[in-house]
Amino acid sequence: MTTRPLRKDAARNWDRIVSVARELVDAGTPLQLNDVAHRAGLGVGTVYRHFPTAEALLETVATPCLETLVAHGEQAMADPDARRALEDFLFRTVEAQLTDASLPPVAAAPTDALPRTTELKQSLWSIGATLLTRAHKAGRVRPDLAAADVVPLMCGIAYAAQLHSGTTADRVTTAHRYLTALLEGVRTTAPRP
Amino acid sequence: MTTRPLRKDAARNWDRIVSVARELVDAGTPLQLNDVAHRAGLGVGTVYRHFPTAEALLETVATPCLETLVAHGEQAMADPDARRALEDFLFRTVEAQLTDASLPPVAAAPTDALPRTTELKQSLWSIGATLLTRAHKAGRVRPDLAAADVVPLMCGIAYAAQLHSGTTADRVTTAHRYLTALLEGVRTTAPRP
DNA sequence: GCGACAAGCGGATTAGTTATCCGGATCGGC
DNA sequence: GCCGATCCGGATAACTAATCCGCTTGTCGC
Numbered sequence: 204m205t206t207r208p209l210r211k212d213a214a215r216n217w218d219r220i221v222s223v224a225r226e227l228v229d230a231g232t233p234l235q236l237n238d239v240a241h242r243a244g245l246g247v248g249t250v251y252r253h254f255p256t257a258e259a260l261l262e263t264v265a266t267p268c269l270e271t272l273v274a275h276g277e278q279a280m281a282d283p284d285a286r287r288a289l290e291d292f293l294f295r296t297v298e299a300q301l302t303d304a305s306l307p308p309v310a311a312a313p314t315d316a317l318p319r320t321t322e323l324k325q326s327l328w329s330i331g332a333t334l335l336t337r338a339h340k341a342g343r344v345r346p347d348l349a350a351a352d353v354v355p356l357m358c359g360i361a362y363a364a365q366l367h368s369g370t371t372a373d374r375v376t377t378a379h380r381y382l383t384a385l386l387e388g389v390r391t392t393a394p395r396p
Numbered sequence: 397m398t399t400r401p402l403r404k405d406a407a408r409n410w411d412r413i414v415s416v417a418r419e420l421v422d423a424g425t426p427l428q429l430n431d432v433a434h435r436a437g438l439g440v441g442t443v444y445r446h447f448p449t450a451e452a453l454l455e456t457v458a459t460p461c462l463e464t465l466v467a468h469g470e471q472a473m474a475d476p477d478a479r480r481a482l483e484d485f486l487f488r489t490v491e492a493q494l495t496d497a498s499l500p501p502v503a504a505a506p507t508d509a510l511p512r513t514t515e516l517k518q519s520l521w522s523i524g525a526t527l528l529t530r531a532h533k534a535g536r537v538r539p540d541l542a543a544a545d546v547v548p549l550m551c552g553i554a555y556a557a558q559l560h561s562g563t564t565a566d567r568v569t570t571a572h573r574y575l576t577a578l579l580e581g582v583r584t585t586a587p588r589p
Numbered sequence: 590g591c592g593a594c595a596a597g598c599g600g601a602t603t604a605g606t607t608a609t610c611c612g613g614a615t616c617g618g619c
Numbered sequence: 620g621c622c623g624a625t626c627c628g629g630a631t632a633a634c635t636a637a638t639c640c641g642c643t644t645g646t647c648g649c
Contacts, residue, residue, distance in 0.1 A: 210615085
C-alpha cells in the first residue's frame with residue numbers, strides 16, 4: 204500500500220513549495236497558497252494539487268519539528284529521574300512552539316489535514332501522559348494534573364509567552380519561568396522559603 | 397469636545413448591529429460585517445460607517461464585559477486579604493474569557509481599534525499589577541511573577557482550557573484547576589502534603 | 590406646521606482573495 | 620523515439636471585503 208514515488212519534477216516542485224512555505228512561516232507571514240505558488244515560480248494549480256489547503260502545507264512544514272519533539276520525548280522516557288524527564292520534555296515542547304511558528308496552530312487545531320500529523324500529535328500526547336504518570340507514581344508530582352492537561356497547558360504557556368513583546372530568546376526565558384512556577388505548584392516537596 | 401449625540405435612527409441601527417454581533421459572537425460565528433448587515437436588515441454601508449472594521453465591532457461587543465471586569469477588580473482592591481483579592485480577580489478574569497468569546501481576541505490583540513478598549517485594557521493591566529504587588533508586599537506570593545506577567549498568564553490559562561473539549565462549565569473548572577496550580581507554585585507558605 | 594440642510598442610509602460596484610479545471614507539456618518505461 | 624501516465628500552468632469562477640455616492644430621513648429654526 205506504499206504509494207509509488209513522485210515523478211522527478213513533481214518531487215522537485217514539492218520541495219520548492221515546502222521550502223518557500225518554511226521561509227514564509229519563519230517570516231511570520233500567513234500562508235496563502237497563491238502567494239506561495241508565485242514565490243516558488245510555479246502555477247497555482249501545482250501548489251493546490253500537492254497541498255489542497257493551507258493547513259496541509261503548514262502541517263507538512265511542521266512535521267519535522269514534531270518528529271524531533273517525539274524523538275526527544277522517547278529519549279526522555281529513558282531518564283531514570285522521572286521528575287527531570289517530565290520537566291525536560293515540557294520545556295522542550297514549549298520552547299519549540301516559541302521557536303517555530305508553524306507549531307502553535309498545528310498543535311491547537313482540533314482536527315488535522317494530514318494523517319501523519321494526527322499520528323505525531325497522538326504520540327506527543329501519550330508521551331506526555333506517560334511521563335506525567337511516571338513522575339506521579341514516583342511521588343514527584345501531586346495528582347492535581349491529569350494526562351489530558353499536559354499538552355493544552357504547554358500550548359497555553361507558549362501562548363502566554365508569545366503575548367510578551369521582545370525577542371524570541373526573551374520569550375523562551377519567560378515561558379521557562381511560567382513553566383517553573385506551574386511545576387512548583389504541583390511538586391510534592393515543600394519549596395524552601 | 398463631546399461629540400453630539402447620534403441621530404435617533406442612527407442610534408437604533410447602532411444598537412441593532414451590536415446586538416446582532418453579540419448573538420453571532422455567542423454562537424461562535426466569526427464576525428463578517430456584510431453578514432452582520434444582512435442579519436440586522438441594514439445596508440452594508442451603514443454597518444461600515446458605524447464600525448470601520450470587524451475588530452472595532454468586536455471591541456464594542458466586548459466593552460461591557462471589560463467594564464464589568466474592571467469594576468470587579470476595583471472592588472477586589474478593597475479586600476483586606478491581599479492574597480484572596482488577587483485570586484478572586486484572576487479567577488474572574490479567566491472565567492470571563494471562557495464565558496464570553498469576544499474577550500480572548502480583544503485581550504490578546506497587540507493593538508486596539510477603539511481608544512476606549514485601550515483604556516479598559518490598561519486599567520485591567522494596572523489593577524492586576526497593583527493586586528500582585530500588594531500580595532507580594534504582604535508576603536503572600538513569591539516574587540517569581542512580575543506585574544507584566546499577570547494578563548498574559550490569564551490569557552494563556554484561558555487558552556489552555558479552551559483547548560479542552562466539553563461544556564463551558566467544564567472548561568471553567570479546568571481553568572480553575574490550572575490557576576490554582578499556578579498560584580500554588582508562587583505561594584510563600586509550604587503546601588500541606 | 591414647514592422648509593432647508595445636515596446626517597444618515599442602502600446596495601450596486603469595485604477590489605481582493607481563494608479555489609477549480611482542463612488543454613497542453615513533461616517524464617519515464619519500452 | 621514513441622506512448623501513455625503523470626504533472627504543470629494560469630485563465631477563470633466563486634466567494635469575501637470594502638467603497639462610494641445618489642437618495643432618504645431626522646432635526647432645528649422660523
